Amino acid sequence: MSDQLVSPQDTYGRLMSAANDSRRKRSLEAINEACRLLHERHSSDFSYKTIITLANDRGLPVPGEKSIVNKTGEHYRELIQAWKLASLPKSSKTKADPNDWIEHIQDPVLRMSVSLLAKELRALKAKESRKAKHSGAPIILGSAAGQAISTRPLLNDAELAALKAAIDPALLGLVGLSIGSRGELLDVKGRTIHKPGFCDAIEKVLAVQVK
Numbered sequence: 001m002s003d004q005l006v007s008p009q010d011t012y013g014r015l016m017s018a019a020n021d022s023r024r025k026r027s028l029e030a031i032n033e034a035c036r037l038l039h040e041r042h043s044s045d046f047s048y049k050t051i052i053t054l055a056n057d058r059g060l061p062v063p064g065e066k067s068i069v070n071k072t073g074e075h076y077r078e079l080i081q082a083w084k085l086a087s088l089p090k091s092s093k094t095k096a097d098p099n100d101w102i103e104h105i106q107d108p109v110l111r112m113s114v115s116l117l118a119k120e121l122r123a124l125k126a127k128e129s130r131k132a133k134h135s136g137a138p139i140i141l142g143s144a145a146g147q148a149i150s151t152r153p154l155l156n157d158a159e160l161a162a163l164k165a166a167i168d169p170a171l172l173g174l175v176g177l178s179i180g181s182r183g184e185l186l187d188v189k190g191r192t193i194h195k196p197g198f199c200d201a202i203e204k205v206l207a208v209q210v211k
Helices: 009-017 023-040 047-059 066-070 069-086 101-103 110-136 157-166 168-176 198-209
Strands: 193-194
Touching: 009 023, 023 047, 023 069, 047 066, 066 069, 110 157, 157 198
Parallel strands: none
Antiparallel strands: none
């Protein structure tokens, strides 16, 4: 956590002061410049390969990858790590609470009141958001009497004729069937073929279809 509090330039200055030869200083300077460019580009890729490639493109005397990863390259790795930490997205900034200002209200009673109002506002916004998500749901239109209009497809002539024949007493009688007092369909022995309401249901379907 303490590494995150030290700026890359502070780390760079300390490492440059501790460097005991001009070659190391040139290498540190090259790495620092390459990392600075990546930071300005808002890049999150601080891999050694990326740093070396960028430095070579700019003609910077950056050390090779082996020099960075071996034991004597610890100072290079420290500088790169400092830049990498500085370039990480700050969660506290990217996901900042819009109500942070409330915590800075000095009066505790006023702060609590404002906090409660903010919570109510968030709840209302969440409710509206949920409504918006369901705005794409199918809408059932109503008639003038307030009843829902059926969206089922109409039956064709053949289908209508078949339903009519299913409850036609004359046709049913030809095959020994009849309609009971409760709309059930009975066979010649009085046994129930279709439950009570069968004929009534078909009549209702026909009534809707022929409108």
